Amino acid sequence: QDIVLSVNNLTIGYSSGQEVLRACRDVSFEVVSGETLGIVGESGSGKSSLLMALARLLPPNGEIVGGSVSLSGVGDLFELSSEQMRRVRGSTIGYVPQQPMSAFNPTMKVGRQVAEPLKIHNRLSYRESLPRVLQALNGMGLSDATRVANAFPHELSGGMLQRAMLAQATITNPRILLADEPTSALDVTVQRQIIELLKEVSLEHNLSTIIVSHDLEVVSRIADKILVMYGGRMEEHGPRDNVLQDPKHPYSHALLASRLTADQERKAPLPALTGFPLDLRGVDREAGCPFRSRCSRVIPICEVEFPRTTSGATEFACHNPMGSS
Numbered sequence: 397q398d399i400v401l402s403v404n405n406l407t408i409g410y411s412s413g414q415e416v417l418r419a420c421r422d423v424s425f426e427v428v429s430g431e432t433l434g435i436v437g438e439s440g441s442g443k444s445s446l447l448m449a450l451a452r453l454l455p456p457n458g459e460i461v462g463g464s465v466s467l468s469g470v471g472d473l474f475e476l477s478s479e480q481m482r483r484v485r486g487s488t489i490g491y492v493p494q495q496p497m498s499a500f501n502p503t504m505k506v507g508r509q510v511a512e513p514l515k516i517h518n519r520l521s522y523r524e525s526l527p528r529v530l531q532a533l534n535g536m537g538l539s540d541a542t543r544v545a546n547a548f549p550h551e552l553s554g555g556m557l558q559r560a561m562l563a564q565a566t567i568t569n570p571r572i573l574l575a576d577e578p579t580s581a582l583d584v585t586v587q588r589q590i591i592e593l594l595k596e597v598s599l600e601h602n603l604s605t606i607i608v609s610h611d612l613e614v615v616s617r618i619a620d621k622i623l624v625m626y627g628g629r630m631e632e633h634g635p636r637d638n639v640l641q642d643p644k645h646p647y648s649h650a651l652l653a654s655r656l657t658a659d660q661e662r663k664a665p666l667p668a669l670t671g672f673p674l675d676l677r678g679v680d681r682e683a684g685c686p687f688r689s690r691c692s693r694v695i696p697i698c699e700v701e702f703p704r705t706t707s708g709a710t711e712f713a714c715h716n717p718m719g720s721s
């Protein structure tokens with residue numbers, strides 16, 4: 397299968413005042429055509445930063461500190477001018493930010509916003525693009541597409557806006573869709589419907605997808621591969637079933653353990669984990685594993701050295717993985 401996206405040793409930093417924070421360190425993975433990669437990890441693990449970097453939409457205080465991202469047929473994204481990148485975004489790459497409600501312009505009808513990529517990339521007028529707008533809205537499960545197209549954002553529900561945002565991101569038939577928490581603000585039924593739709597759309601158009609979620613349940617429904625992040629580091633990466641059934645990293649294991657508790661407890665934040673989420677400030681000055689202070693399997697070397705990646709059924713970065721004595 398052909399590789400659509402290849403991420404190599406990507407490191408992302410934010411500066412605020414004197415402080416520099418590494419939101420992602422040495423992240424590497426590939427996405428092949430038609431494949432869905434699910435990225436999971438708790439709040440602050442660097443998921444959105446990673447996706448924003450891939451779309452080259454980091455905020456002004458964010459920067460690519462190192463690494464490269466290669467998109468098939470385009471080349472290294474970090475070598476493109478911002479004008480070239482603007483053309484790639486919306487034609488070859490579809491991007492849905494974490495807060496799509498606020499991404500909509502409140503004063504513009506939804507249909508015109510969904511049509512925007514066609515205006516920019518194909519120079520189509522709204523009238524010309526309308527059939528594709530309606531088709532795209534329909535394809536995302538909005539059967540009342542004409543009404544949706546003519547509505548203003550505040551007239552639609554969160555689920556409808558999320559679907560409209562996905563319609564906009566896929567209207568140009570991109571090779572890869574980057575979707576940041578596409579369902580987190582929605583109720584469970586709507587979440588499931590949207591996940592099913594994304595799966596269908598990706599199969600139908602051979603679309604590769606990277607879907608970010610803090611919810612392993614959502615990710616395990618749709619993803620072919622799973623990438624587990626913690627503290628800006630890749631802790632584990634591999635085929636879904638291998639990660640779910642035989643996680644090697646204690647953090648993956650803890651995430652799964654929290655999922656497998658009783659249904660009502662599932663909403664509780666990571667009951668299997670103790671301690672506090674990592675404070676990333678200063679982390680780049682430290683060499684150890686970011687998970688060590690909460691890890692049940694910590695050994696002395698974890699304090700001083702981030703583990704090399706081990707390849708087995710999954711790739712994982714741990715000095716003392718699950719199943720070893």
Ligand code: ATP
Nearest residue numbers: 410419438439440441442443444445446455610676
């Ligand atoms: P969530 O699940 O809450 O969306 P996330 O995994 O998407 O979290 P990021 O938003 O990528 O995590 O944040 C990674 C780290 O970078 C966090 O420590 C966060 O506080 C920090 N960060 C994010 N944006 C900025 C910014 N503009 N300036 C400084 N630090 C930032």
Ligand code: MG
Nearest residue numbers: 443444445494
């Ligand atoms: Mg995020």
